[in-house]
Amino acid sequence: MRLAEGAYAILGDLPAKATTLVEVPVGAGDSLGTRIHRLSSVLSIAEAVGRELRSDDSPALVVGGDCGVEYAAVRHALTPRTAVVWFDAHPDLHSPRSSESGAFSGMVLRALIGDATDEMPSLEPGPVAEPLDPSRVVLAGTRTFDDAEDLYVESRRVRSVSSLDLAPDDVVAAVADSGATEVYIHIDLDVLDPGSLDGLLAPQPFGIEPAVLISTIAALKARFTLVGAGLCSFAPVDAAHASDDMGTILRIVGALSR
Template sequence: MWNRDLDVLVPMWQGADDIRVRDGAAALGALTAPGTRRITVPVVAGGSEREKGVRHRAAVVDAYRAHRDVLARHHPRRLLTLGGDCAVEVASVAHLAGHYAQRLFVLWIDAHGDLNTPASSPSGMAHGMPLRLLLDGDADAALPAPGCLTPGQVALVGVRDLDPAEVEYVHRHDLTVLDTATLGAHPPRLAELPPPGAAVYVHLDLDVLDPSALPAVAVPTPGGLTPAALTRSLTALRTRHRVVGVGITEYVPQVEHDQQVLGEVLGALGLRGDLPT
């Protein structure tokens, strides 16, 4: 069991413009053994048209502020975040960066880089922007702007669908990338990425898994990891490093799938509760 101070469930869907992921937070919560305290962050029901380059911007910003305020009240140093879409990670990672500073190391395990800006994003979806916000902030204030990480504190894992501007950003900043082929062949490689003594945050967008294994995600992307490779890599990581945060996002429970796959992943993270029979 992974011990933590706080679980936050953030049923935000507006960042992905996909209302199905709203139910993912509660569904993941039902599958996850609870921590010391569990809170659901209030998220407004509606959306809006594109504003300052971001679809549903007002709802995304409101959810970020509500999430940030919950974390400020409870001061967790070990945190589980269950989304919702990937934009929910901004408040959680920024909060832990405030505690751990340069010791924080973020494993962005995701089919996508989430490195767009409002200007570079083809879709204007906020769930394609959280890692860029955490690295650079947002000078135009189109979204909340933490800017709390450096490129050396991040590794992209399982990424295989990048927009051109994201490819350029990865190369320009020499971001560490661990692709699916390498990790699939050698799962313990994940544990080699954080430096000794790091406080590790695991961002897990479930679309890192191949859709043949888990189709119940917002953006299924071929060429993903097998469940065996992901679970072995996460087990190796927890054996070698101190995990201070986990965020799991983009689950669409309405799509038919083998729930045992999800149970195995949660188990590798020390989170598995009793699966429904």
């Protein structure tokens, strides 16, 4: 419910004529015999988001909710020239077998890469047949890895820029090294240091500052074509706390939009 309230708080400050609300199923959803909790809702939302994005070819900003909404959004934007910059405290690279929580939000990047196909369901296919190549993924500000994710990052040589010394030029260089000319930017707000934003569902210490995030977005847009973006995981405890955080969030939205 905190994630829903956070998404609605952001919605209230977005331009109504340029914003579409994708309804989320009211029920909790069913695992459909898999290890992924609420999978039926994941599938329903992926279908709805994908359908909405296909109605307009312009680059879109998708606001969640949790990172699960990014599956259809990234798939929609991907071309062979696209890198995905994953600003997130967590890499979201679990498979259903390695995940202890069963939450798809912790598996979404792994699903986009297309590994663990025997464990992953067939989600909204999107406009491209090829999955995301791990060589075109850049983890930025990621600092909380489970053992299985750590091993996966090492084995697939996924690029990563630490939150401890993150600089815009380092993230730009990592994307350039992938050979990409386009970029999709995913932002889970827990990439930020908890001291700079109150409304975090799973705050992790030693995050980046909003100014660094905004500068990095600007640097990426100056070098690469932005083909889409996602903003997720705003979880204020109440309306007053949401209001306190909105200035920071709107600066991030502005950096992605202008």
